[in-house]
Amino acid sequence: MPNLTRRSLLASTAAAALAKGTAPAAAAAPPTGTQTPGVYRYRIGAFELTALYDGIWYRPIGDTFIRNAPFAEVERALADAFMPADRLTTPFTTLIVNTGKKLVLIDTGTGGQIASTAGALGDNLTAAGLDPGAVDQIVISHFHPDHINGIKDKDNALIFPNALIMVPAAEWAFWMDDANLNAAPADLKLTFRNQRRIFSDIAQRVTRFEPGREILPGIEALPAAGHTPGHTVFAVHSGDQSLMVLGDTAQHPAIFARHPDWQAAFDIDGQAAVTTRKKLFDRAAADRMLVTGYHFPFPACGHIVRSASGYEHVPVEWQPDL
Numbered sequence: 001m002p003n004l005t006r007r008s009l010l011a012s013t014a015a016a017a018l019a020k021g022t023a024p025a026a027a028a029a030p031p032t033g034t035q036t037p038g039v040y041r042y043r044i045g046a047f048e049l050t051a052l053y054d055g056i057w058y059r060p061i062g063d064t065f066i067r068n069a070p071f072a073e074v075e076r077a078l079a080d081a082f083m084p085a086d087r088l089t090t091p092f093t094t095l096i097v098n099t100g101k102k103l104v105l106i107d108t109g110t111g112g113q114i115a116s117t118a119g120a121l122g123d124n125l126t127a128a129g130l131d132p133g134a135v136d137q138i139v140i141s142h143f144h145p146d147h148i149n150g151i152k153d154k155d156n157a158l159i160f161p162n163a164l165i166m167v168p169a170a171e172w173a174f175w176m177d178d179a180n181l182n183a184a185p186a187d188l189k190l191t192f193r194n195q196r197r198i199f200s201d202i203a204q205r206v207t208r209f210e211p212g213r214e215i216l217p218g219i220e221a222l223p224a225a226g227h228t229p230g231h232t233v234f235a236v237h238s239g240d241q242s243l244m245v246l247g248d249t250a251q252h253p254a255i256f257a258r259h260p261d262w263q264a265a266f267d268i269d270g271q272a273a274v275t276t277r278k279k280l281f282d283r284a285a286a287d288r289m290l291v292t293g294y295h296f297p298f299p300a301c302g303h304i305v306r307s308a309s310g311y312e313h314v315p316v317e318w319q320p321d322l
């Protein structure tokens, strides 16, 4: 065959089509107007993990958002990260761990009750070939609504009807205490009331755990208080591989890994949140440990490295093979 350039090949094809009285096939396909499923699968040793995207929320923020930095610095950090001003980009990614014996869901997404742009967990579960009824165990990092609302739909029906639920004992003790509810400012009272809506009538499904030990085979709970009093992270171990499930140790890494000293208004104990963040990030960086963060960009998985002034999140490469 002669050595045809692409242009001459196209020209000769078009000329042939014209000669036959037919036009070349139209190249324009109609736009679909919809996003593709948000599912990413990877392995830790013998465990198969599925990251499931629930959606994103652009949380309004103002000059009280960071307690210990001027808002101009926050605005600069948002601009440096190509994020909208006056909004905190807040994606949600939950994680399914298939240990071979149990299907474990770590945090449950928004249940479609936080933002119109979130609530895709169910669709993505289906796209991943998983049935909500097959989830044996739900493990909760802390009691903020974006982590627990996916236990129930807006009509209070269980979304994972067969799952038992494990929660940090300190988280239950703090939030389910009516004295703490009564002492809370009005906006935080909503959080307390939401926790009662989720947990009060299903308490028999809920067990409370102390961090510092393995709570399920291959899943170790580690104390990470600060963001909330009982905030907990999880180390998933199988074979010689490990993953740190960071929960809300840092919100979006483009803001809070780069500025690890920043104390956000939503951290109950800002100084403790900073201490926990640095401790866990130092460990992840030193051990070159794979990490996932609930509010990291999808698939929310990667590594943490030190930088001159803080840390950077280095996302995973998409792996075609497990």
Ligand SMILES: [Zn+2]
Pocket (backbone or CB within 6 Å): 144, 146, 147, 248, 294, 295
């Ligand atoms: Zn959160």
